[in-house]
Amino acid sequence: DQQVKQNSPSLSVQEGRISILNCDYTNSMFDYFLWYKKYPAEGPTFLISISSIKDKNEDGRFTVFLNKSAKHLSLHIVPSQPGDSAVYFCAAPRGGSNYKLTFGKGTLLTVNP
Amino acid sequence: DTGVSQDPRHKITKRGQNVTFRCDPISEHNRLYWYRQTLGQGPEFLTYFQNEAQLEKSRLLSDRFSAERPKGSFSTLEIQRTEQGDSAMYLCASSLNQGSNIQYFGAGTRLSVL
Numbered sequence: 001d002q003q004v005k006q007n008s009p010s011l012s013v014q015e016g017r018i019s020i021l022n023c024d025y026t027n028s029m030f031d032y033f034l035w036y037k038k039y040p041a042e043g044p045t046f047l048i049s050i051s052s053i054k055d056k057n058e059d060g061r062f063t064v065f066l067n068k069s070a071k072h073l074s075l076h077i078v079p080s081q082p083g084d085s086a087v088y089f090c091a092a093p094r095g096g097s098n099y100k101l102t103f104g105k106g107t108l109l110t111v112n113p
Numbered sequence: 114d115t116g117v118s119q120d121p122r123h124k125i126t127k128r129g130q131n132v133t134f135r136c137d138p139i140s141e142h143n144r145l146y147w148y149r150q151t152l153g154q155g156p157e158f159l160t161y162f163q164n165e166a167q168l169e170k171s172r173l174l175s176d177r178f179s180a181e182r183p184k185g186s187f188s189t190l191e192i193q194r195t196e197q198g199d200s201a202m203y204l205c206a207s208s209l210n211q212g213s214n215i216q217y218f219g220a221g222t223r224l225s226v227l
Contacts, residue, residue: 004155009153032214034214034215036218041220042220042221043117043119043204043206043218043219043220043221044156044204044218045218046215046216046217049214049215089155089156091155093214094158099144099146099161099168099169099208099214100146100158100161100169100171101146101148101156101158101214101216102158103155103156103157104155105153105154105155106154106155
């Protein structure tokens with residue numbers, strides 16, 4: 001079963017605009033979430049994380065929002081840059097454990113100049 | 114600070130052959146993970162080491178798969194009698210044994226079984 005879901009396989013935005021990537025989860029035991037970015041032929045790179053005790057975490061152009069009641073989180077990138085074009089994965093340590101990550105299927109973001 | 118390195122980057126093999134992949138984690142990281150990623154999917158957990166101890170194996174890891182981390186440093190993942198369904202990207206990650214759940218990934222080994 002897909003406990004972490006990214007329902008949008010792709011997203012295209014113009015340079016300078018906001019990119020919003022969404023992630024839903026079903027396991028209420030998840031208490032920590034991570035976003036990874038992946039370029040072709042490279043491994044996933046950690047981007048930003050959020051603990052369930054917060055509803056927002058910000059790092060430069062990247063902000064993650066968590067809505068626990070809706071079991072939903074989103075990654076905002078503003079302003080978007082062409083170098084942000086990559087696949088973005090939402091992930092959570094599974095079942096309350098703090099090691100194995102469960103990933104969504106990813107969203108391919110394309111930022112057009 | 115060198116990151117996680119994996120070798121080889123690409124492996125093409127014939128069905129039925131054995132293959133072995135190597136992962137060198139970030140030097141001070143005592144946790145090491147293997148994941149598998151297929152097209153259109155996110156990485157899926159395979160197995161996990163804390164130092165030299167293999168603490169968990171996924172159901173995805175059939176008895177043809179074996180992983181070792183003999184001295185708590187580098188790790189190897191061996192697949193025996195490869196099948197076409199084993200074709201995937203095999204990713205290694207490492208992390209510190211602290212509260213942070215951040216795992217740092219290598220570039221992966223892409224396996225193609227013909």
